[in-house]
Amino acid sequence: MPRTRKPWLGSRWVGIPVAIAGSMASLVVPTSAAAQESEPDVNAEDKPAFTPLGYGEVYYQLNLRSPSNGVTDFRGFDNRHNTFTISNVVLGGTLDTHDVIGTLVAQIGSTPDTYYLAEPAKPGGAGSSATDKETWKYLQQANLGYRFHVPNDLVVQAGLFLSPIGPEGIAVKDNWSWSRSNLFFVLPFYHVGARATYSLTERWAVTAAVYNGWNSVVDNNDEKSVSTQLTYTVPDAVALSILYFGGIERAPDAPEGRAWRHDIDAHVTGAVTDWLSLQAHANVGFEPNELGTSSWEAGAVAARFRIAKPLYVAGRADVFFEQAAADASGTAARIFWPAEWVTSQTLTLELRAADHLSTRLEYRHDLAESDMFFGGEVEGDGVATPFVADRETQDTMTVGMTAWF
Numbered sequence: 048m049p050r051t052r053k054p055w056l057g058s059r060w061v062g063i064p065v066a067i068a069g070s071m072a073s074l075v076v077p078t079s080a081a082a083q084e085s086e087p088d089v090n091a092e093d094k095p096a097f098t099p100l101g102y103g104e105v106y107y108q109l110n111l112r113s114p115s116n117g118v119t120d121f122r123g124f125d126n127r128h129n130t131f132t133i134s135n136v137v138l139g140g141t142l143d144t145h146d147v148i149g150t151l152v153a154q155i156g157s158t159p160d161t162y163y164l165a166e167p168a169k170p171g172g173a174g175s176s177a178t179d180k181e182t183w184k185y186l187q188q189a190n191l192g193y194r195f196h197v198p199n200d201l202v203v204q205a206g207l208f209l210s211p212i213g214p215e216g217i218a219v220k221d222n223w224s225w226s227r228s229n230l231f232f233v234l235p236f237y238h239v240g241a242r243a244t245y246s247l248t249e250r251w252a253v254t255a256a257v258y259n260g261w262n263s264v265v266d267n268n269d270e271k272s273v274s275t276q277l278t279y280t281v282p283d284a285v286a287l288s289i290l291y292f293g294g295i296e297r298a299p300d301a302p303e304g305r306a307w308r309h310d311i312d313a314h315v316t317g318a319v320t321d322w323l324s325l326q327a328h329a330n331v332g333f334e335p336n337e338l339g340t341s342s343w344e345a346g347a348v349a350a351r352f353r354i355a356k357p358l359y360v361a362g363r364a365d366v367f368f369e370q371a372a373a374d375a376s377g378t379a380a381r382i383f384w385p386a387e388w389v390t391s392q393t394l395t396l397e398l399r400a401a402d403h404l405s406t407r408l409e410y411r412h413d414l415a416e417s418d419m420f421f422g423g424e425v426e427g428d429g430v431a432t433p434f435v436a437d438r439e440t441q442d443t444m445t446v447g448m449t450a451w452f
Contacts, residue, residue: 096144099452100152104134104219106447112422116434120420121389121413123161123232125225125445134158134447137187137218146194148202152187159184162217162236167267167298183264187217187237199248205241207264210234211254211276212290214314214328218451223326223351223361224395225409225447230330230345230365233383234310235261235292240271252278261296270295270305285317297336303372303379306336322353328365338379339372359397366390385436386416403452409445 110119110128117128124134139152154162163180171177190206215222215231242256254276259266272294279287292310297303314328326349333342347365354360368388372379395409413420418436426435 097140097142099138099140101136101138102218102220102449102451103136104156104158104447104449105131106134106225106445107131108443108445110422111442111444112420112438112440114421114425115423116421116425116427116429118421118425118429118434119441119443120436121229121232121384122226122443123164124158124227125443125447126161127157128443132157134219139188142191146196147191148194148204149191149206150188152189153185154187155185158217159187162187163262165262167263167265169265169267178265199246200244201246202244203241204243207237207239208242210236210238211274211288212292212310212312213330214286214288214316214326219407219447219449220405220451223349223359223397224363224393225407225445226393226411226443228328228347228363228365228393229367229389229391230328230347233367234312234330237262237264238272238274239264242274250279250281252280254278258294260294268295268297268299268305272296283318285315287315289313297380301380302377303334303336303338303341306334306341308332308334308382324351325349326351334372334382336372336379338374338377341370341372341379341382343367343369343383357399359399361393361395361397363393363395364391384415384419386419389413389415389419404448404450406448407446409443409447411443411445413441415439 106125107130108119108125108128114128117130119126119128133156135154135156135158137152137154139150142149163184166180166183168179169177186207188207188209190204190208192202192204195201195203209217212234213231215227217236219225238258240256240258242254244252244254246252256274258272258274260272272292274290274292276288276290290312292312293307295305296308297306310330310332312330314326316324316326318324328347330345331343333340345365345367347363349361349363351359351361366388367384367390369381369383370387371381391411391413393409393411395407397405397407399405418439420436420438420441421434422438422441425437427433
């Protein structure tokens with residue numbers, strides 16, 4: 048899977064964090080004019096129409112609070128204490144031939160359960176099946192499109208896409224840390240719908256889209272969500288995104304009513320030197336509803352240092368504030384967290400001893416405004432009675448390995 052991707056290539060756009068932070072520019076060997084003249088031309092027809100891709104992710108984690116239920120909560124993709132876990136095994140490929148493009152990616156592991164955690168469940172009928180997260184969880188991406196030349200490229204696609212919100216990706220290899228930030232965990236992972244991307248220039252592009260909603264293969268209401276995004280990309284140097292996403296995301300019978308949710312996202316990733324890369328991410332939103340206005344403000348900053356060619360160290364800090372609407376009749380259901388704010392700090396050491404292989408050692412500290420996490424003897428059994436959160440903090444040490452082609 049390519050490390051540097053544009054949002055219309057069928058993946059959650061992560062800009063250039065892996066490519067630039069790994070100082071890929073230093074790996075490029077200039078080609079002499081004589082060498083260029085001697086190299087045969089490669090026509091588009093000679094390029095492979097289908098490019099396979101795949102990766103695997105495994106980890107072992109110790110939650111230093113030693114929860115009896117073995118759960119590291121509100122972490123999504125690295126959520127099991129004191130066990131070796133196969134997080135995700137992914138196989139698929141991309142199609143690009145005669146201006147027809149497409150992506151098909153399947154997945155299996157613990158990650159898909161989190162990936163589809165918010166997928167709506169809808170009953171079936173006498174002659175139709177029900178649909179819920181179990182129906183779709185083995186499918187990560189599935190989309191098809193066509194590239195028009197009018198005169199710049201206009202790419203029109205439809206299907207299942209990774210969300211373009213935020214700089215992080217679903218694949219660990221595309222990120223600087225093993226764990227994802229709090230912003231990635233609660234913001235959308237995927238969308239189903241149609242989108243069109245027009246290349247304004249070689250570096251600027253604009254995308255307009257209509258989707259079922261946040262994390263909805265099958266919509267949970269009658270309304271559709273819309274999105275527009277402006278991107279600026281200089282390969283191996285800088286990536287910038289500004290995005291708006293809006294729509295009605297609550298179920299039809301929600302006490303908050305038919306509330307239109309607004310989300311504004313911006314992030315930038317840049318190579319400061321050949322050994323230092325920086326990243327900043329901001330996300331704000333609001334939802335005027337029958338009980339008032341729910342809103343949130345969140346941000347994350349990260350840095351990645353190249354200590355030596357195969358060795359890197361990365362640090363990240365994030366914070367997320369959420370306000371739930373309330374009036375005399377009650378309080379709106381929280382969109383993201385059971386607390387008013389949550390924050391985390393992460394330090395990751397990465398060794399890339401071989402191409403397409405990454406081993407990481409990570410320490411992370413989570414802190415919330417109220418009890419959100421588990422530690423010690425946890426009340427409840429998680430089946431008949433829910434687990435009872437009993438900690439405001441949690442600390443973890445994680446060793447993970449990922450390989451890809």
